[in-house]
Structures are given as C-alpha cells and as structure tokens.
Amino acid sequence: MATRRLAKPRPVQGEQAPQTRPAEEPGQPHRRMVILDRIRLTGLLRKKPWKRGFFYGPRITVSDAAGAVTLQNRVTPLGELIADRARGLVYGNRGCLHDGQGRIRRRYQVKRWIACQLEFRGWHRGPLMQPGRFTELFFLDEATALAAGHRPCALCRRADYDFLTEVWGSLHADQNGADAIDAQLHRERIAPGSGERILHAASFDELPDGTFVLESGEPWLVLGDELLRWTPRGYGDAMRRPQHKGARVVTPPSLVELLRHDREPLVPLLHPSAAV
Numbered sequence: 001m002a003t004r005r006l007a008k009p010r011p012v013q014g015e016q017a018p019q020t021r022p023a024e025e026p027g028q029p030h031r032r033m034v035i036l037d038r039i040r041l042t043g044l045l046r047k048k049p050w051k052r053g054f055f056y057g058p059r060i061t062v063s064d065a066a067g068a069v070t071l072q073n074r075v076t077p078l079g080e081l082i083a084d085r086a087r088g089l090v091y092g093n094r095g096c097l098h099d100g101q102g103r104i105r106r107r108y109q110v111k112r113w114i115a116c117q118l119e120f121r122g123w124h125r126g127p128l129m130q131p132g133r134f135t136e137l138f139f140l141d142e143a144t145a146l147a148a149g150h151r152p153c154a155l156c157r158r159a160d161y162d163f164l165t166e167v168w169g170s171l172h173a174d175q176n177g178a179d180a181i182d183a184q185l186h187r188e189r190i191a192p193g194s195g196e197r198i199l200h201a202a203s204f205d206e207l208p209d210g211t212f213v214l215e216s217g218e219p220w221l222v223l224g225d226e227l228l229r230w231t232p233r234g235y236g237d238a239m240r241r242p243q244h245k246g247a248r249v250v251t252p253p254s255l256v257e258l259l260r261h262d263r264e265p266l267v268p269l270l271h272p273s274a275a276v
Contacts (some may be wrong), residue, residue, distance in 0.1 A: 071129060072104050074232055075137050077147035077212040077219035077250050078197055079189065081107070084232040088138030089268045090145045091116045092153070100131040107195075109134075111186040112178070115145035117267055120156040140232065141271040143221060146259070147212035147251040149189035154178060157266045167258050188252035200249040202256075204242045210259040210269060212250040219250055223274060234273030 072083040081097070081104055093116075095109025128136045139145040152160035168181055175184055191198050199214060204222075207213070211222040212230070220227040221235060228235040249256065 071102060073128070073135060073137050075139050075144065075148050075150075076232075077144050077230055078214075079107070079148040081137070082232065086140070086231075086233040089118070089141050089271060090139040091118050092137050092139065092145060092150050093134040094137070094150070095134055096132065097135040098129050102129045104135075111182045113148070113150040113182070113185065114153040115139065115142065115150040115157070115267065116153040117156045140230070140234070141274075142265050142267050142269045143210040143212065143251075143259075144230065145267075146210070146255045147219065149185055149252050149255070151181060151185060151255070152265070160263075160265050160267075163261070163263055164258060167261060168254070171254055171257055184254060185252055188254060197250075198252075200253050202247050202249045202253075204245050204247045207247060207249065208256065208259040210251075211256050214248045214250055221270075221274065223270075228274060234271050236273075 070083045070085045072081050074082050074084045074086065074088060075092075076082060092114050094107075094113040097104050097106055097109060099105050125136070139148065139150070152164055154161040164181070168175065172180070172184060175181065188200070189198055190196070204213075207222045209223050212219045213222060213227065214220075215227065219230045220239075221230060222241065225241050226238045227241050229237040229239075251259070
C-alpha cells in the first residue's frame with residue numbers, strides 16, 4: 001500500500017473569532033463576490049431571517065462557570081454542528097443556518113459549502129451569528145473540513161481552489177466552475193430524499209492520508225499505518241490501520257482524490273495533535 005506522510009501541520013495564526021469572512025458568498029458567481037461582500041460588510045444588504053426557509057429545532061449551547069455561551073458552530077467530520085469550546089484552525093460556511101437568537105435551524109442553506117482561512121486581508125467580522133447573515137463555522141483542520149464536504153474558498157484560498165479545479169478536471173471532465181463542483185459534492189455527501197449523510201465503500205489499503213472513515217460509530221483519521229480518533233479538541237486514541245479490509249469512508253470520493261496529491265494548503269491540513 002502506497003501512502004505518504006503528511007507534512008508537519010502549520011501553526012494556527014489568529015484567534016478563533018476570525019479576522020476575515022469568506023468573500024465567496026454562497027450561491028454567487030465569482031465576479032460578484034467581492035462587491036456583494038463589501039455591501040454586506042457595510043450592512044446595506046439585509047434579508048429577514050424568517051424569509052430564509054428555516055425549520056425549527058432546539059438551541060444547543062454550552063455554558064462555562066462564568067456564564068459564557070459556546071455557540072453550536074463547530075463542525076464534525078460527518079458535517080454535524082456541535083457546541084464545544086475547542087478552537088478550530090479552519091473557518092467556513094454553508095449559508096445562514098441560525099435565527100435571530102442564534103439557534104441553529106437547519107444543517108445547510110445552500111450547496112456551496114466552503115472552507116476558509118481564519119485571517120484574510122485584515123477583514124474582521126463580529127459578533128458571530130448575526131441575524132440574517134451566514135453562520136460562521138469552525139473546523140479542527142482542513143482534513144475535517146474536507147470530510148464534512150467543504151471545499152476551498154475561491155477567494156481567500158484561491159491557490160487551493162485552483163489546485164482543486166485542476167484535480168477536478170481529471171475526475172469530472174464535463175464539470176466546470178464552482179456551481180458544478182458544489183453540485184457534485186452535494187451528491188456525494190447528502191442522500192436525496194432522506195437527507196442522511198452518505199458513506200462510501202473503499203478498501204483501507206487504497207485510502208490516502210487525511211481521509212476520514214467511520215469505525216464503531218466514530219470518525220477516525222487515516223494517517224500512515226494508523227487510524228486516529230477525532231475529537232473536537234484534537235486527535236486522541238490510535239489504532240492500527242486494518243489491511244485488506246473494507247472501510248466506510250466519510251470524506252466524499254472527489255475530495256479523497258484531492259488528498260492523493262502532494263500540496264501545501266493555505267490552512268493547516270492536520271491539527272498538531274496528529275503529529276504527537
């Protein structure tokens with residue numbers, strides 16, 4: 001089995017509350033991204049949250065001893081949103097998922113699921129989860145974001161996005177542009193009708209480092225000859241990677257192919273705990 005060891009994870013730069021926001025606004029053509037982004041930053045473009053088709057669910061938060069509330073905006077490799085005080089190294093969104101009180105109302109709004117840098121051009125967005133704006137999401141690392149089905153942002157991670165499009169051309173020659181990429185990834189992550197997360201069958205022997213698999217109901221990272229258990233705060237228990245055995249793969253197949261290529265993304269591919 002040919003595998004490659006990943007480069008040492010880059011250290012995080014910036015704070016959890018990002019100094020940026022992804023200028024690739026969900027569902028907008030690239031040429032209009034920056035213009036629309038600046039309009040939203042000035043507060044001139046507003047839409048009522050109740051016009052966005054929310055379905056209602058409970059608010060899930062965590063409070064510490066001082067009463068500080070942890071938002072339900074951390075993303076697991078399965079794409080689920082949880083409330084946890086752990087800090088992430090990657091930032092992203094999939095549209096507006098919350099209401100005016102910060103309650104999560106749905107899993108996604110659009111098919112454009114992107115992953116961004118924590119810092120970009122010194123832009124600042126705060127506070128988080130503003131009414132009617134997209135929901136700021138945080139991932140442990142790039143591998144987690146890819147497993148959840150988020151691809152690189154076309155603005156703040158342009159080099160990573162361009163690399164993806166090159167790989168994409170060899171996989172899906174008839175698909176061009178962000179809309180086609182997002183539609184294909186949506187088909188690979190969400191089952192039509194049921195809305196359930198799709199798991200893909202593959203052999204452990206052929207999976208590249210950075211892929212996530214489901215073992216005993218939990219997401220595990222493939223790294224060399226090991227599997228590392230994912231937690232919101234980093235990677236924990238390790239076990240031997242099975243050989244000549246089928247795996248239930250969490251990472252969408254097209255993004256598994258991306259992981260086969262040597263690259264240095266603009267965000268940390270792996271959390272530092274993976275190197276311990």
